[in-house]
Amino acid sequence: MEKVVEILSSLKSGVDFNTAESIVTDKVIDSIDIASLISMIEEEFDVEIGMEYMENENFDSAAAIWEMIQELKEE
């Protein structure tokens, strides 16, 4: 999960993504950040994010993103 936090921090400085929750709902990151985030996650973790995962709840915190990555790896 540390890597996820690192990626998120590279997109938005000044936020503690270890503890931050509802980062999409509260507009901490927007759709343009999510686009960059997806490309970085796919490259880093060698996974492919499909449209079925493109829901706010999957990107709302570092933990949620990490959980999604685990799920994608299991597929």
Added chain:
Amino acid sequence: MAITSVWFLIFLFIAFCAFYCCPVRHRWVVLLVSSICFYLLAGAVRFFPFILFTSCVIWGCGKKIGKLYEEQNEKLSDSALDRAGKRQIKEQYKKRAKRILMLALVCCVGILCVTKFTRYAVEYLNLIAESVNGRAAFSAKWIIVPLGISYYTFSTVGYFLDVYWKRYTYEPDFLRFFLYAIYFPHIVQGPISRYSLLGQELKKELKFDSRRIVFGMELMLWGFFKKLVIADRLNIFVSSVYDGREHAGSIFLAAMLFDAFQIYTDFSGYTDIVRGVSQIFGVELEQNFNHPFFAKTVPEYWRRWHMTLGGWFKDYVYYPCTISPLMKKINKKAKKAFSERGSRFVAVVIPVFLTWTLTGLWHGTGKTYLAWGIYYSTLITVSVAFQPEFEKVTRFFRIRTDTFSWQLFRMVRTFCCFMGGRLLTSPGGLGRTWMVIRNVVAHLRPWCLIDGTVFDYGLDWPQLVLAAFSILLLWGVSMLQERASVRELLEQQNILFRGIIIFAAVFSILIFGIYGSGYNAAAFIYMQY
């Protein structure tokens, strides 16, 4: 039957009585019958087959895909299957689902495109024919644009894509689905409702709740005030300035300012009315506006203005484009060719331009709306791509960004960007837009605002004062709404005070509202989409 007409209020009263006289479990049927009646009365009988066809196709294809997924899951549950076998089954079903997806999209989006673009194509063909033969070759009279086609197509296609992407399962009951598509408060001008929200709202027990009914009526009143007192009053001034003739630049500037408030009060007023109507029946519609003029950046502005359309384009155009295989290929090539920042710029610019060009074309066809789409694409791309430079500039000039003045500056800047966008579409063509800019730059003549010239455009000084006072009231209420629910605050007051406020609102609408011939208010701007 416009929703600001007396006929609509009569229709609403009948629907209300029928709805609450009916047993709770059948109330959705009353809503369905009322919605069909409204559609036939507000539109025309000839429009009805279009919405019925779209609903049948989307529902039928959605069900077919849902059944395919159920079949796939059954096969996948076989424990004897290895990973490769499972992948093969998934691929096989994915292909079949994709074929159904393409069929439904071609049918429904095809109808939308044909009805919206044919008029434009005919106009262009006639221009060519006139230059060759000296007369038009085609008549545009036969072209019809079914009532609410953009809104119901987007709502139903959104449902369908969500089923395809397995976000939720299909609706087994066609009549329930048809109610979602044709539900009368949202059919004409949105909000573009998600099935996950409105579909579920329409399924819950719609019980009588006097508090909610009063809240709904209060919201309707506020909507009528915005539309009839502010929007239609400002419309008189704006439409007489944008008449295609030359005026002083200062008059054009006043029209640009009024136009911004007019479109906001027109559209958000409509949304308040229909959300209020829906609340009366116990159904919550999605919020479509969140005080967009308080936005500090253009992207934020679009998260506050016509939120359901922005959300639709984000989920069904922007994200699919961003994660598409083609976009991934482009990103990989960009990473090799450019620096990290350059490749990120490429990753942003293509989906943003595609999304905003399509958003522009959703609003209207032709060069004007294409220019509008490009205008917003450029603003959003620049604001994202040059963020580090903007931050450097603020640091260089030692600007304190936590101050009220800086936040106010950002709000005014965003508002000016919005006025710039309106300037592309409101005057009625890019030629006229250029004429307005030319007059603002070369013939400003600011004294026209104080020497009485400003009163030559349909609004005398009491009317202008009233318009200004109404905008101030709108601003005050919006400030309050940013902090708390005004209706809840009103509820906490004594009954006498609440009554006075409600009566004042009713009387101000009746006395200060602008009514055209036959007591019909001006048509809503967003109805044409």
